[in-house]
Amino acid sequence: MAQAPSSRWQRKKDARPSEILDAALALFVEKGFSATKMEDIARAAGVTKGTPYLYFQNKEDIFKAMVLHHLSSRLGAFVELEQQHQGPVGELLQILLLKWWDEVGATPAAGLCKLAIAEATNFPELAQFYTNEVISPCLSMVEHILRRGMDSGEFRPLPIASSCDALLAPLVMAMTWAHSFAKVVPETCGYSHHHSREHLSEALQLVLQGLKNPCYEN
Amino acid sequence: MAQAPSSRWQRKKDARPSEILDAALALFVEKGFSATKMEDIARAAGVTKGTPYLYFQNKEDIFKAMVLHHLSSRLGAFVELEQQHQGPVGELLQILLLKWWDEVGATPAAGLCKLAIAEATNFPELAQFYTNEVISPCLSMVEHILRRGMDSGEFRPLPIASSCDALLAPLVMAMTWAHSFAKVVPETCGYSHHHSREHLSEALQLVLQGLKNPCYEN
DNA sequence: CCGATTAATGAACTGTGATTTATTAATTGC
DNA sequence: GCAATTAATAAATCACAGTTCATTAATCGG
Numbered sequence: 001m002a003q004a005p006s007s008r009w010q011r012k013k014d015a016r017p018s019e020i021l022d023a024a025l026a027l028f029v030e031k032g033f034s035a036t037k038m039e040d041i042a043r044a045a046g047v048t049k050g051t052p053y054l055y056f057q058n059k060e061d062i063f064k065a066m067v068l069h070h071l072s073s074r075l076g077a078f079v080e081l082e083q084q085h086q087g088p089v090g091e092l093l094q095i096l097l098l099k100w101w102d103e104v105g106a107t108p109a110a111g112l113c114k115l116a117i118a119e120a121t122n123f124p125e126l127a128q129f130y131t132n133e134v135i136s137p138c139l140s141m142v143e144h145i146l147r148r149g150m151d152s153g154e155f156r157p158l159p160i161a162s163s164c165d166a167l168l169a170p171l172v173m174a175m176t177w178a179h180s181f182a183k184v185v186p187e188t189c190g191y192s193h194h195h196s197r198e199h200l201s202e203a204l205q206l207v208l209q210g211l212k213n214p215c216y217e218n
Numbered sequence: 219m220a221q222a223p224s225s226r227w228q229r230k231k232d233a234r235p236s237e238i239l240d241a242a243l244a245l246f247v248e249k250g251f252s253a254t255k256m257e258d259i260a261r262a263a264g265v266t267k268g269t270p271y272l273y274f275q276n277k278e279d280i281f282k283a284m285v286l287h288h289l290s291s292r293l294g295a296f297v298e299l300e301q302q303h304q305g306p307v308g309e310l311l312q313i314l315l316l317k318w319w320d321e322v323g324a325t326p327a328a329g330l331c332k333l334a335i336a337e338a339t340n341f342p343e344l345a346q347f348y349t350n351e352v353i354s355p356c357l358s359m360v361e362h363i364l365r366r367g368m369d370s371g372e373f374r375p376l377p378i379a380s381s382c383d384a385l386l387a388p389l390v391m392a393m394t395w396a397h398s399f400a401k402v403v404p405e406t407c408g409y410s411h412h413h414s415r416e417h418l419s420e421a422l423q424l425v426l427q428g429l430k431n432p433c434y435e436n
Numbered sequence: 437c438c439g440a441t442t443a444a445t446g447a448a449c450t451g452t453g454a455t456t457t458a459t460t461a462a463t464t465g466c
Numbered sequence: 467g468c469a470a471t472t473a474a475t476a477a478a479t480c481a482c483a484g485t486t487c488a489t490t491a492a493t494c495g496g
Binding site for chain 2: 030031032033034035114116117118119120121122124127128130131135158159161162163165166169170172173174176177179180181183184185199202203205206207
């Protein structure tokens with residue numbers, strides 16, 4: 001709206017890279033790496049075929065840069081929150097996982113989760129990077145919280161690794177689903193709720209509180 | 219071993235299709251649809267470029283046939299088991315989900331799960347099919363079991379959809395993980411256990427029994 | 437055993453998509 | 467304003483991978 005409408009030409013050296021990476025994110029998540037054409041990325045970014053090559057070596061380079069660009073930022077605020085929290089760690093888990101949902105899961109960046117899963121075997125280095133940058137820190141934090149809960153008596157003695165799984169699986173699934181089946185299969189099978197915050201919150205609560213009625217006699 | 223070693227020629231009209239589909243499964247799961255070359259499928263199936271086209275229209279047709287071939291069979295035995303079971307449905311869930319792991323999750327067919335997630339937006343019809351054939355039946359069954367548990371008092375009142383999520387997410391994650399990160403990131407971050415039956419069993423147990431110590435006072 | 441049939445081959449065809457590059461036009465500094 | 471610089475274009479290149487098809491060789495019926 002603000003620019004000269006006549007010129008299809010726009011010189012924006014600074015803005016281009018992130019525009020291209022944003023376009024790439026959307027397309028890679030939607031179509032996958034190989035099925036996404038360079039020209040589509042270019043067009044989605046409002047430029048032509050050649051332009052991405054001014055900023056990136058090649059398609060794979062764009063892929064890598066994209067993962068870095070959309071990931072490296074967000075990790076850190078969470079660790080701080082964890083250390084400051086007082087009181088029941090059940091609440092803390094609820095808060096942290098839902099914060100993650102709000103700030104990552106509900107944004108386009110959540111598509112990276114599906115993408116990483118889909119392309120892990122094609123890009124081992126990236127899978128390793130994703131593991132180091134995201135998975136490991138998350139697991140460490142959840143582990144630490146579980147220990148806190150066990151120490152305080154809030155939780156019963158737990159197998160750590162499996163408990164992390166049970167806690168994180170619904171979140172990861174929700175992010176993954178939102179960018180695969182949810183896009184395509186509309187109202188079917190209850191999984192349409194998968195993307196909703198409340199649904200995720202309920203699932204977490206369940207894992208935390210347990211399914212079994214404590215008053216039930218085995 | 220048993221065939222004439224001299225001839226690189228083998229006429230096997232009957233065996234070819236499923237050989238090709240098996241090869242396609244392995245490659246599609248490993249590389250994804252677009253990144254998998256027809257010639258690779260052919261070679262993996264022990265034939266040459268042209269042969270797959272004798273049995274299938276094109277690459278997409280192979281993809282569809284593969285999903286059908288590796289799926290349509292297994293559904294049914296589970297429903298029967300569910301209807302016959304007497305006693306605590308907690309046990310029943312444990313049995314059914316681990317049976318699913320043994321018969322699907324631990325076989326190459328589990329890769330279909332990752333593949334379906336990765337390609338859902340590229341093949342909406344297949345996503346729909348997968349939903350109808352696998353997801354919906356599974357959810358219905360788990361739903362029904364949860365209701366049985368609530369009716370008998372074994373479970374407390376539960377939000378059905380979220381409970382299904384919490385129960386199935388670890389299983390789905392385990393299958394997905396086994397064919398993505400687990401293939402690539404070796405021992406890191408505890409997720410290496412993801413593919414093991416015991417680990418899954420523990421996670422299920424946790425969801426069933428709950429994380430919170432019933433004796434803990436809030 | 438011989439001809440007819442057809443499974444299988446692999447070379448050739450073709451379209452597509454990644455990458456290169458000569459050209460065009462903003463921009464920047466003097 | 468004007469030359470130098472460089473962002474951006476768009477046409478051309480090039481390799482690759484999906485598909486076709488003429489040829490080859492098992493197999494099957496008699």
